[in-house]
Structure formats: C-alpha cells, structure tokens
Amino acid sequence: MPCKKTGFGWIAVLILSLLPPFALAGETVRIGTWKTPQTIQPFFYERFLPDAMQSQILSFTNPADQKTALLAGSLDMCGTTLAHAIYSACAGQPVVVVAALCNKCSALVVKKDGPIQSEKDLQGKTIGYVPGTMHEILLRETLTRNGISPEKDVKLIRVDFFDMGTALARGSIDAFLSGEPLPTLAVSQGYGSILSYPYYTDSVGTINAAMIVRRASIDKHPERVSLLVLAHARATRYLRAHPEEWLDKASGFGTPMEVLKKAAPNMELAWEMDDTFVQKAKALGSRMQALGIIDRQPDYNRLFDLSFVRQAKEKRE
Numbered sequence: 001m002p003c004k005k006t007g008f009g010w011i012a013v014l015i016l017s018l019l020p021p022f023a024l025a026g027e028t029v030r031i032g033t034w035k036t037p038q039t040i041q042p043f044f045y046e047r048f049l050p051d052a053m054q055s056q057i058l059s060f061t062n063p064a065d066q067k068t069a070l071l072a073g074s075l076d077m078c079g080t081t082l083a084h085a086i087y088s089a090c091a092g093q094p095v096v097v098v099a100a101l102c103n104k105c106s107a108l109v110v111k112k113d114g115p116i117q118s119e120k121d122l123q124g125k126t127i128g129y130v131p132g133t134m135h136e137i138l139l140r141e142t143l144t145r146n147g148i149s150p151e152k153d154v155k156l157i158r159v160d161f162f163d164m165g166t167a168l169a170r171g172s173i174d175a176f177l178s179g180e181p182l183p184t185l186a187v188s189q190g191y192g193s194i195l196s197y198p199y200y201t202d203s204v205g206t207i208n209a210a211m212i213v214r215r216a217s218i219d220k221h222p223e224r225v226s227l228l229v230l231a232h233a234r235a236t237r238y239l240r241a242h243p244e245e246w247l248d249k250a251s252g253f254g255t256p257m258e259v260l261k262k263a264a265p266n267m268e269l270a271w272e273m274d275d276t277f278v279q280k281a282k283a284l285g286s287r288m289q290a291l292g293i294i295d296r297q298p299d300y301n302r303l304f305d306l307s308f309v310r311q312a313k314e315k316r317e
Helices: 007-018 041-048 063-071 082-090 134-145 161-170 182-188 215-220 222-241 243-251 257-266 275-290 307-314
Strands: 028-034 054-060 077-081 095-104 106-111 126-129 155-158 175-179 192-196 207-214 267-269
Touching (some): 028 041, 028 063, 028 222, 054 063, 063 077, 063 095, 063 207, 082 134, 095 222, 106 134, 106 161, 126 134, 134 175, 134 275, 161 175, 161 182, 161 192, 182 257, 207 215, 207 222, 215 222, 222 243, 222 267, 222 307, 243 257, 257 267
Parallel strands (some): 126 155, 126 175
Antiparallel strands (some): 077 207, 095 207, 095 267, 106 192
C-alpha cells in the first residue's frame, strides 16, 4: 500500500520537482578566466548566483588553456578571445559563445625613445605576442596594412603576457601588442611608449573576448548556462556602476591603482551580444582567413547563441 503524503509533503515534492537537478545538490560551478581587470567579472559571480550554487574561479594565463580545460570537462564556463573561439570552431571543437566578456583593451607598445616612431618602423623588428588572442590578429592586421609581411619582414615570438614588459625593457623584443594594464604599466615604469591602439572600425572594431561553454552544456543543462550568463550580466553591470570597487579588486592582482586608473579608458567590461556583435565577429573571421590563420569560416549560427543574453536582458534589475 503506498505511503500517504500530507499536504505539506506534496508541496515540498512540487517545489523540489521545479528546481534544476544541479541546484538540489548545491553544485559548485567552475569558471575559468584571467586575473586581469577586463576579465574580472567571474570573481563577482558568487553574489549573483542562487544560494544553492557556489562558484569556483580558476585563473589562467592564456585563452587556449582555458578552452582546453573546458573541453576536458574541468570547467563549466570560461573566457576566451573571439579569435580563439573562431579558431576552435573551425577545428570542429564544440564551443559556443554565450556572452561577451570585454571590448577594447589592446595597445601596441615599443621602447620609449627608441627607433620605432611609426607602425612602418616595425619592419625587421622582433615583436612579442600571444598566439590565439585578439592581440595577434590586431598585430598581423597592423603589419599587413603597413605593407609588412608577418612571416617574412618581422620576427614574431611567443611571449607570455606577464613577461612582455620585462622582455621589452631588456631588449629581447622591440615591441609587443598586448592587453591592458600591461601597456599602461610599461609607460608608467618608464621603459615603454604606446605606439597605437590598433582598432579598425572599418572591420572588426573593438570586440575582444567572450564567455564560452560546451555545446553539451547547452543541450543537457540550459538552466545552468542561463544562470551563469545572468550572473555574468549582473556582475558586469555592477562593476560598471561601481568603478572604484572594480579597480580595487583588480589591484589585488598586482597592478597599482594609479596604473589601473590610467588604463581604465582603454578597458570595457561587456556582456551583451546582438546581431551587430556577430557581424563584427564575422568580419574578424574574414580577416583571420585572409591572414592565413584559418582556412575556412565556421558556422556562426552554431558558434554564437544569443538566447541566454536575451534572457538576461529580460531579467534586468
């Protein structure tokens, strides 16, 4: 004979049945990002997630490692550059862009009072960069627009972001194209000079990085993805409205506050995506193919899922 349930018991069963499965277990979601001011939002997710969810933030030094951890199942969501997302999609990897992360943030830096006074002076020089980043695309675009072959006319060498300043100061490289606050730090410490902010409004513009998930996460746990994107949107809006708190947290990553304040105009926290955003990403993909970084275009309809950003817009507070 079945057990008799009280009215209260039926209510409890109903409530539990409406909760996402992962929320019942008090699951910890794992997020990957960089420890930089422009990729800081995940460090604030905790205050915007439901009480049943906790977040664990894992920091990386480059976008490829984050993506690799995501595909291995070690992360539920992570940041990556749009350039690397496009590259990954072309390689058949099941990544999906679900929210923007940051815009702008790039600068081309040379030795202060050195021989490089214009972009054309980069001919024959050694330039540091991180493969798979927006900075690589902007660097190659800058060289190409100035009639300089990235393969023949300069020496491009891989240098981790946090080693670029030291390499430039020691003379190991003549220039680097990197993300803030490293360019502003090079200027503040007296060894660097910003040659240009290479944003090309006639094509790619200022788009930079985004948050990605595995396609399987969308298929199996769309409610989890929705909650993460909502937390990302709310964290971004909060930090935009509280710039002192944003920079104070960022200063804990090791960059002095005065440097961050100078770099802030060249950094833009982001979360929204729309058709225009995707069109800029397509322009980026076209430039990547023209530069020989990819040999074909990905399926942008599969690479970008705007539905979670649209849901977040409907829940503005």
